[in-house]
Amino acid sequence: MEPWRAATGGLTVALRVTPRGGRDAIDGIETLSDGRSVLKVRVRAIADGGEANRAVTELLAKAIGVTKKAVRITSGTTSRLKQVAIDGDALALDLALRDLIAVHKPTRT
Structure with a gap:
């Protein structure tokens, strides 16, 4: 199960930072x-x-090929668990994230 879901104008992604x-x-x-x-x-x-937080948004933006302004933290600014919104075409963002994590195996904590 992916940690992201479609949202109005893009995707919402759950992070552990x-x-x-x-x-x-x-x-x-x-x-x-x-x-x-x-x-x-x-x-x-x-x-x-x-x-x-700035480093996280910049890293995500660069990794999936969107502008820094397209990535913003929507909750968890002072927590390791965060929600970020990424503006753009949801399908293209979904594909970019899938490509990004394709080489990593899921882990359980």
Whole structure:
């Protein structure tokens, strides 16, 4: 099960973010203990003053080929679990995310 769903004007994606993760990367899909799926994201930035949130939105935008303005955090700004909205064609975004995670195996925590 993918951690994203179609929304008005694009997609909504559930994330689990690791700030100070040593590198900026998208590490695939993870299934949480409650059964929810999230996209695992790590960034080098620290979780202070919104730096990690900025790094997350920039990383996602670059990885799926949209502008930085097209990606925004809609909930969880101070949490590791976040929801982001990505503006654009839902089908094209879905395909971009599927291609991005194709090489990663889902994990369970």
